[in-house]
Amino acid sequence: MFSFFANPQRFMALSGALLPWLTGLAVALFAVGLPWALIFAPPDYQQGDSARIMFVHVPSAWLASLVYVIMAVASVVSLVWRHALADVAAKAAAPLGAVFTAGALITGSLWGEPTWGTWWVWDARLTSVLVLFFLYLGYMALWAAIEDEQKAARAAAILCLVGAINIPIINRSVEWWNTLHQPASIFRAGGPSMHESLLYPLLVNALAFSVAFAALHLAAMRVEILKRRAASLEARLG
């Protein structure tokens, strides 16, 4: 299957056929999920309407980590099998992951102000997401800094894997640090488990975000492939 999809020509044909459907599906899911979450779902009994930001915040945070996993898998495939499309996939995923991470941080901050009374807390989770954001930035900076495409791909893959190995350590260490310095007083102890009326719109929105990511990722990969094709044409024509 690997070698089947390694052909960029085949990938372009397949992704070109798939892309409109994915885009349509994402739009449809958002059309259902966002009104449901932002208008029809009941307000939280403690936080009122401010809790609605959760429907954007939680999917962003999920995708922030999921995209890094996707990048790490693509990096392994690129390093081990020198798969032509794997480094395109990893490169195209990074800006999207960074945007989801920034989105999770910003919406979390906006949510924190009315509920916790502060824009930012050095809570373990917030801190690990912030470190994840810096990992994304470093990854993209490395891609941008090395001119030779092949070299950049392999250097970025090594960095991505080193980051992937370190992410669990970072999460654990931040947890240790946080529990030492401040008790977990901000989160309501044993907070209310989510009611179905909130859970379903959340899941629909999470699905919408995921499908939107898939569509954007495919589109970004296509752009990257076309860019490389244009560059090689230019080089051939002198």
Next chain:
Amino acid sequence: MIGAMAALAAREIRLGWTAGGGAALPAAFYAGAAAFLPFAVGPDPQLLRQIGPGYLCLALALAALVSLERLFQSDLEDGTMDQIALSPLPLTASVLAKLSGQYVAVAGPILLATPLLGLLLQVPPARLLGLCAILAVAAAAFFAIGSIGAALGAGVRRGGLLVALLALPLYAPSLIFAAGAADLYVREGALLSQPFLLLCALALFGAALGPPAAAAGLRLHLE
């Protein structure tokens, strides 16, 4: 093999300490950063005693970051790295040897300056030596983990800030445990505390992960 590695490490130290080697610059940076802290937060001894040990760990991390660029860059530029790669010594072992040499040449002066700076930041004199021990382990972790970023960014022109950006997120765990250990030791005198042992574990982990990953990164620039 040990002999070759020792020779590489000794070369690294000699190069660092000859004229223009610049191995003392990170130590000067570290001393300046530590001595300027009171200008920013005020001279209150109580406050300095409270934040001093953790701040020294941060200054050490930053000093390690700025020294990373010189780890491979000049050897790549003048072709020495190609010769090292051609030698029968595995590249991972060469990286480890270079790293140890750099550690002695760069972290040595930093650690020598630490007791004095600790005094300036109101660390009790009896705790200075133990603080140096904690910082020595922390420096090992910073150098080993940072070598990966140094190798990946080595072939890049003006790669200094890039190297810093690559290594920074990876420093978070070591910095957390180093500062935790230093703080705990200076306040309560417990050297072999949980954070210190975790810091030691991170240094060992870095020594195992850093050289092979850095060697893989260097191979890219050698092709």
